[in-house]
Amino acid sequence: xxxxxxxxxxxxxxxxxxxxxxxxxxxxxxxxxxxxxxxxxxxxxxxxxxxxxxxxxxxxxxxxxxxxxxxxxxxxxxxxxxxxxxxxxxxxxxxxxxxxxxxxxxxxxxxxxxxxxxxxxxxxxxxxxxxxxxxxxxxxxxxxxxxxxxxxxxxxxxxxxxxxxxxxxxxxxxxxxxxxxxxxxxxxxxxxxxxxxxxxxxxxxxxxxxxxxxxxxxxxxxxxxxxxxxxxxxxxxxxxxxxxxxxxxxxxxxxxxxxxxxxxxxxxxxxxxxxxxxxxxxxxxxxxxxxxxxxxxxxxxxxxxxxxxxxxxxxxxxxxxxxxxxxxxxxxxxxxxxxxxxxxxxxxxxxxxxxxxxxxxxxxxxxxxxxxxxxxxxxxxxxxxxxxxxxxxxxxxxxxxxxxxxxxxxxxxxxxxxxxxxxxxxxxxxxxxxxxxxxxxxxxxxxxxxxxxxxxxxxxxxxxxxxx
Amino acid sequence: xxxxxxxxxxxxxxxxxxxxxxxxxxxxxxxxxxxxxxxxxxxxxxxxxxxxxxxxxxxxxxxxxxxxxxxxxxxxxxxxxxxxxxxxxxxxxxxxxxxxxxxxxxxxxxxxxxxxxxxxxxxxxxxxxxxxxxxxxxxxxxxxxxxxxxxxxxxxxxxxxxxxxxxxxxxxxxxxxxxxxxxxxxxxxxxxxxxxxxxxxxxxxxxxxxxxxxxxxxxxxxxxxxxxxxxxxxxxxxxxx
Numbered sequence: 001x002x003x004x005x006x007x008x009x010x011x012x013x014x015x016x017x018x019x020x021x022x023x024x025x026x027x028x029x030x031x032x033x034x035x036x037x038x039x040x041x042x043x044x045x046x047x048x049x050x051x052x053x054x055x056x057x058x059x060x061x062x063x064x065x066x067x068x069x070x071x072x073x074x075x076x077x078x079x080x081x082x083x084x085x086x087x088x089x090x091x092x093x094x095x096x097x098x099x100x101x102x103x104x105x106x107x108x109x110x111x112x113x114x115x116x117x118x119x120x121x122x123x124x125x126x127x128x129x130x131x132x133x134x135x136x137x138x139x140x141x142x143x144x145x146x147x148x149x150x151x152x153x154x155x156x157x158x159x160x161x162x163x164x165x166x167x168x169x170x171x172x173x174x175x176x177x178x179x180x181x182x183x184x185x186x187x188x189x190x191x192x193x194x195x196x197x198x199x200x201x202x203x204x205x206x207x208x209x210x211x212x213x214x215x216x217x218x219x220x221x222x223x224x225x226x227x228x229x230x231x232x233x234x235x236x237x238x239x240x241x242x243x244x245x246x247x248x249x250x251x252x253x254x255x256x257x258x259x260x261x262x263x264x265x266x267x268x269x270x271x272x273x274x275x276x277x278x279x280x281x282x283x284x285x286x287x288x289x290x291x292x293x294x295x296x297x298x299x300x301x302x303x304x305x306x307x308x309x310x311x312x313x314x315x316x317x318x319x320x321x322x323x324x325x326x327x328x329x330x331x332x333x334x335x336x337x338x339x340x341x342x343x344x345x346x347x348x349x350x351x352x353x354x355x356x357x358x359x360x361x362x363x364x365x366x367x368x369x370x371x372x373x374x375x376x377x378x379x380x381x382x383x384x385x386x387x388x389x390x391x392x393x394x395x396x397x398x399x400x401x402x403x404x405x406x407x408x409x410x411x412x413x414x415x416x417x418x419x420x421x422x423x424x425x426x427x428x429x430x431x432x433x434x435x436x437x438x439x440x441x442x443x444x445x446x447x448x449x450x451x452x453x454x455x456x457x458x459x460x461x462x463x464x465x466x467x468x
Numbered sequence: 469x470x471x472x473x474x475x476x477x478x479x480x481x482x483x484x485x486x487x488x489x490x491x492x493x494x495x496x497x498x499x500x501x502x503x504x505x506x507x508x509x510x511x512x513x514x515x516x517x518x519x520x521x522x523x524x525x526x527x528x529x530x531x532x533x534x535x536x537x538x539x540x541x542x543x544x545x546x547x548x549x550x551x552x553x554x555x556x557x558x559x560x561x562x563x564x565x566x567x568x569x570x571x572x573x574x575x576x577x578x579x580x581x582x583x584x585x586x587x588x589x590x591x592x593x594x595x596x597x598x599x600x601x602x603x604x605x606x607x608x609x610x611x612x613x614x615x616x617x618x619x620x621x622x623x624x625x626x627x628x629x630x631x632x633x634x635x636x637x638x639x640x641x642x643x644x645x646x647x648x649x650x651x652x653x654x655x656x657x658x659x660x661x662x663x664x665x666x667x668x669x670x671x672x673x674x675x676x677x678x679x680x681x682x683x684x685x686x687x688x689x690x691x692x693x694x695x696x697x698x699x700x701x702x703x704x705x706x707x708x709x
């Protein structure tokens with residue numbers, strides 16, 4: 001098992017490093033380190049305006065989210081084995097040729113991914129904070145404790161989504177039942193005992209007050225769902241070759257208002273038939289945003305509700321921009337390479353499908369605005385969400401073309417993406433602070449978004465298209 | 469008459485590796501041309517460059533009179549291409565994929581044309597199955613269909629028979645010979661020499677990216693030489709060099 005694990009780690013490194021060059025990929029954790037190191041120096045400024053403990057909530061929330069983003073193993077199942085690994089001949093696919101069961105390989109694969117992302121993201125972050133702490137007169141024990149609690153926060157998110165996604169893949173009815181039970185239990189506990197997010201989140205509780213009992217609870221919260229998920233996980237799906245009634249032509253006719261109806265139709269069928277649409281909306285959009293809203297809601301004690309709503313709209317915009325990756329992960333450029341379609345046409349097709357998907361964040365923000373009693377700020381919230389989403393899309397297209405899921409791990413690309421997006425977000429936050437209605441000016445972001453898209457056409461039309 | 473394919477000192481490099489090295493060749497209209505070579509000799513790269521799927525590093529090429537570097541989409545509009553790895557979209561059915569190709573290529577009555585291919589290549593019972601669930605052989609049949617759906621005057625095929633059973637191989641060989649007789653041109657790349665000897669009228673041998681020979685099968689037969697002996701002697705000699 002250990003040998004398989006080390007070989008998978010080596011393989012994962014080589015997959016990434018051969019794509020970007022070893023140095024470029026090795027710079028990725030270095031960049032996380034630099035961000036954490038420099039970010040630590042900003043903490044004293046926050047401390048002046050925000051009650052103690054709040055920055056730690058935000059940092060733990062970020063790592064919880066990271067775990068959630070990484071943990072959708074249960075959804076992959078056959079698709080991972082067949083599509084992602086099938087053509088690449090990775091070790092994860094070696095159950096066919098070696099005397100190892102698929103479950104065994106899968107468990108090692110999950111452990112490998114967990115360790116890999118810990119090394120890639122969590123460790124450099126904590127290390128950056130640790131190196132900065134002597135300059136900020138922070139006792140060394142704190143970064144060590146932070147390493148433990150951030151790791152646990154990351155693993156909690158990962159285990160939660162691993163469990164939920166596996167249940168979802170097994171039975172959608174059980175999943176819905178489980179979600180309803182979870183929401184009811186959470187609401188009851190919250191209302192009857194006035195519980196805070198801290199008490200519902202063991203890693204954070206541990207950060208505030210270390211005890212072995214809390215550590216045990218935190219570990220149990222990770223281990224129990226992970227073990228159940230590993231037991232429930234299956235790649236053995238009933239081998240039914242399902243037949244479908246041809247829908248393409250009639251659907252393309254109905255989508256004739258799109259600039260490229262055949263491409264939009266294909267995207268729509270891909271999303272629906274792969275099961276990605278419901279899965280992604282749930283696990284990559286609704287659940288992370290609900291958690292964010294829950295965590296942001298505690299800031300209402302120090303910030304006006306309007307600001308929270310608008311900040312939430314910014315975050316929704318950033319997460320909504322990730323919908324572009326939903327559209328690009330289901331096919332490769334090879335699919336189109338024998339047809340007379342140019343890369344700009346393909347990009348344009350994906351962008352129009354993306355535009356249609358933006359109905360989801362728009363409806364979501366409208367519901368949140370009304371539910372939060374911020375109906376008066378519905379228009380600014382919508383404008384912020386959509387302009388941030390399209391601006392981030394433009395930046396993503398320009399930097400990663402048709403392969404955002406892979407090229408974003410190039411350190412140079414990630415730094416550029418981060419800088420360009422943060423600048424825009426910072427400008428909107430300043431507007432929120434001055435006057436919430438000034439944020440309507442964020443609609444100006446559509447202009448650079450359009451510019452980046454045009455630049456991406458020129459850039460990717462002349463580049464060799466990677467086959468992933 | 470101008471050649472259908474004309475490559476002049478065509479070179480393709482991947483980093484420091486030379487995949488195709490100053491290849492000059494021309495293919496006349498009506499030929500069934502075979503590009504032969506061992507694994508890794510640059511055959512697939514050559515087809516990719518000629519169809520504008522990848523850009524050459526040096527040299528030039530025209531296909532049906534169109535410059536592949538300046539108008540790759542124009543080339544792909546007019547030719548049929550069957551890539552080595554069959555990659556139809558996973559979540560469309562076979563019928564829907566052909567509808568998709570028809571919509572992109574603006575082919576009228578696409579289903580009527582597709583029906584004929586479902587019959588000819590015997591995969592009518594698989595037409596409503598998602599491409600990801602099709603066997604490799606059926607996927608190759610589908611890729612064959614998409615390449616000929618618009619009746620191109622030139623088709624470029626990378627390893628045309630590799631996933632087919634002997635019965636289907638015979639059928640496809642007959643089709644290719646018949647298609648050329650209608651005045652069209654076929655360019656195939658393969659390392660299976662029997663196929664080339666049986667169906668090709670002209671051939672070229674590529675090794676380590678370099679063109680070693682161009683000629684006709686008839687010339688070889690006149691010299692009472694078998695293609696595989698000739699191929700092996702040339703490639704071995706080149707390796708010693």
